[in-house]
Amino acid sequence: MLDYYIGLMSGTSLDGADGVLVDFSGDKLRVVAAVTEPFADSFRAELLALNTPTHNELHRAALAANQLAAVYARVVKTLLIEAGAQGITPEHIGAVGAHGQTVRHQPQRTSLDAEGAGYTLQLNNPALLAELTxxxxxxxxRSRDVAAGGQGAPLVPAFHQRIFGRADSTVAVLNIGGISNLSVLPRDGEAPVLGFDCGPGNALIDAWCLQHTGQPFDAGGAWAASGKLLSGLLASLLDEPYFGQAPPKSTGRDLFSLAWLAEKLQPFAAERPEDIQNTLTEFTASACIAGVTGYGKDSKELIVCGGGAFNRHLMQRLQAGLPSLAVTSSATHGLPPLQVEAAAFAWLARQAVERQPGNLASATGAAGPRVLGAVYPA
Incomplete structure (x- = not known):
């Protein structure tokens, strides 16, 4: 059985494609090479537009899927060049795990029959990617988990358990991408692993920053830190029924969209943009803190990954709201924040090839463990 797998991830932040080549031969995984290719502004805008119903969207979605496959293929090519310098050839690679770009996430069933099943849709053209690579x-x-009655998300808790789980203490892992998701990893044998989406991560923060500064993200959270909290706006943002739902649950841009934000901001149109940025950042922190205190209160540490781990102001707000936990970056545990999700899909690809389950029913709500993913041979 081959031990090298490539994972490709482009998340709800819509900032680019992350790729890693992972060696699973040892007791601990080893990232052999890592590459990120940013999305062109025009491509990012098209993906964002396809998150909501739009003109001629089936044709545009198909073209966007082809373009994404081309980006993925370039990432794979660069990874293979770096791997080749270490004597690793394409023949050593078990498979490429390609997540695709989520543009719809509606996992909730509308009835008990098959026609009422939920769905989740990721733009991708894996056949083209196999051809190119x-x-x-x-x-x-994600779709097999949804078919089994699950949310299709989050899928990373099983991977988090493998690399961050401890025998002697409960650990929480928080991924802050466009949407934030939490994994609670109980110490060995105590309880099932729990995972769910907390709510928005960087999606609204980044969108507001781009609109008012022209920058794609708030570097270090400095702009947010320059503003003040608008308590009335924060209360309005948190007054969303999703936050009252019990896990398993998942969400996305379908709910926390720019239209949702615009409606919430109507009574606050006269407020300073930096104050709204401060409040949006506090909103993300509050949703994550509520998830940890509600379901991971026995945790000794919160390990943060994803782009949000680089937002110093956000990390400080998390630590302030969770004083009894050590809030740390995944980098301190040997896996940089932007490599965790891609590595997870390398692991999920390996699970699929070996016909092993990739989901945790305790996290997604599926009827049971399922082998996830479809294989497109070279």
Missing amino acids: GLDVVADF
């Missing part, structure tokens, strides 16, 4: 590709990871 000459490697086996595993894709469409």
Whole structure:
């Protein structure tokens, strides 16, 4: 059985594609190479537009999927060049795990029959990616979990347990991408692993920053830190029924969209943009803190990954709201924040090739463990 797998991830932040080549041969995984290719502004805008119903969207979605496959293929090519310098050839690669770009996430069933099943949709063209790379590709990871009655998300808790779980204490892992998701990893044998989406991560913060500063993200949270908290706006943002739902649950841009934000901001149109940025950052922190205190209160540490781990102001707000936990970056545990999600999909590809389950029913709500993903041979 081959031990090297590639993972490709482009998340709800819509900032680019992350790729890693992972060696699973040892007791601990080893990232052999890592590459990120940012999305062109025009491509990012098209993906954002396709998150909501739009003109001629089926044709545009198909073209965007082809463009994403081309980006993925360039990432794979660069990874293989770096791997080749270490004597690792394409023949050593078990498969490429390609998540795709989520543009719809509606996992809730509308009835008990098959026609009422939920769905989740990731733009991708894995057949084209297999053609371009000459490697086996595993894709469409989420739909089998949804078919089994699950949310299709989050899928990373099983991976988090493998690399961050401890025998002697409970650990929480928080991924802050466009949407934030939490994994609670109980110490060995105590309880099932729990995982769910907390709510918005960087999606609204980044969108507001781009609109008012022209920058794609608030570097270090400095702009947010320059503003003040608008308590009335924060209360309005948190007054969303999603936050009252019990796990398993998942969400996305379908709910926390720019239209949702615009409606919430109407009574606050006269407020300073930096104060709204401060409040949006506090909103993300509050949703994450509520998830940890509600379901991971026994945790000794909160390990943060994703782009949000680089937002110093956000990390400080998390620590202030969770004084009994050590809030740390995943980098302190050997895996940089922007490599965790991609590595997870390398692991999920390996699980699929070996016909092993990739989901945790305790996290997604599926009827049971399922082998996730479809294989597209080279």
